[in-house]
Amino acid sequence: MRLVFVGECMVEIAPDGAAFRKGFAGDTFNMAWYARHLCPRDWSVDFVSAIGQDAISDELAGFMTAAGVGTRHVQRHADRTVGLYMISLKDGERSFSYWRSQSAARRMAEDGAKLEEAFDGADLVCLSGITLAVLEGAGRDTLAAALTKFRAAGGQVAFDPNIRPRLWATMDEMREVVMRFAGLSDIVLASFDDEAAHFGDGSPEDTLARYQAAGVTEVIVKNGADPILGALDGQSVTVAPAPVARVIDSTAAGDSFNAGYLVSALSGGTMAQNIAAGAQLSREVIQHAGALSPEAVAAQALETAT
Template identity: 50%
Template sequence: MSKTFLAIGECMVEMAPSGSGTYVMGFAGDTLNTAWYARKYLGEDWSVSYYTAVGTDQVSNEMLEFLQAADIDISAVRRLEERTLGLYLIQLKDGERSFAYWRSQSAARCLAADRCALDASLDQAGLIYLSGITLAILPASDRTSLLEALRAARRAGAQVAFDPNLRPRLWENAETMRTCVTEAAGVCDFVMPSFEDEITHFGDADPKASAERYLAAGAGMVVVKNGPEEVICARQGNLRAFQPKPVSNIVDTTAAGDSFNAAFLAEYLTSENVEDAVTAGAGLAGRVIQHRGALVDCLEPA
């Protein structure tokens, strides 16, 4: 297995509240967050890469410099002159976040438009990571192309991990979202949903039902996150539940799921031990949510 962790998606300009009435500019996005944390958790024998499309303007240049400074390979990133980066603003209330987005000219919407570039980016990957947002921002034909490329990559030996990250406002309609996410799950070795999303948009009775539904779609392993409640890890004929340690002093839940996914996958790729992977994922997520913003240096206990 190639030791390259490749994340596919959209890196955006993030405007995060500083706590004093002002906002701090950074760069983040669900799959970028996971790549950033994976780089910190994976050993030096692993490389971490990011595949997306950006503009040729100054803010795009700054984002690429940010990725390089984080030791994330950007060699496959596409540059599009007529596009730029999307932007989002975080709003916080009682530790919970909501978002406002500006992304109509986001270059990342074109990330799968060039099939040759897409295939080349996947060619050396050992683990390919994407989310429902990756799919949602693409035109329908490009979603199909991306899933075809992932199937080809799996036949060549890569593994695929997927967080459904259900965001209906990004999709044409809720039915399209459910259909595409279910199809994507069938292409994946790891599906890592959040139960809050699944009960809202699929109507699952409990996390076990979410796990069983994604297994039925063809997923290899399903890891259902559920805030402070049990994490469900399931394969066909094997379901286990793990209780994370409680977390106090929750400041900002941004990137909780993204960071969990990163540490879980990093540990599992190394040890293939599910319990250790859940412990790593829950431990990192628990530390992240005690800080503001998506990307925080908190590998050690808070």
């Protein structure tokens, strides 16, 4: 089994007591990191992106490799670097400040042949709304063409809309692009709060119906601590996540859910099992600091074993 994640990985500056600590994270890379830690060792997990040729880009490349995430399709650009973001926390909820204008990842979809090579032989390609929002020039069209060819060859595409308004020129553009790429996807992993705020959905069922109308056969609607709605081929299921007594850091809650869900689904789980796997990992992640939590993975493994 080969999984490919497409997007941007950034330098993460996160609170650590009275100081800050440096790490690396980004929504689709977070998914790749968790998927690599969850999936069987004979599966491969690759990341498609672009970084610079400076010292911090070298450090990021080494971090990816050490995590077991393949970097053969991470391009290097001498005139760019990697983006940076800082996390602020209040009562466990996070907000972000970003510096990404010189991020090489904005050029990751310039070359269609490179994308097709990266997708060749994959079972699943996963991307997000952030992936789409940061692309420069004709990158979205180039990526759409590569995904269309990949699906025609029998591959599956998973898409998390992951709406970040500040990344888009207008909300009309965002809505058009999100729905365009939803129509190129087999699996959509949406978050109801985003969809309600930016598409006007009145309920998770409305979100589900909108993506089904776009032709998506497998739709998940995450909803924070509330029940998660899923549907596959017209059959729906609702799973209530276990409560969390205290949220330490909600960073990567949705990303880790996606990884848990996708690994379970590709392992042959039922939709209810897949949702439960994603919800359990997300539950552990938000009880630890930072986007990437080995402690959460260990807790997930213990839960699975028992």
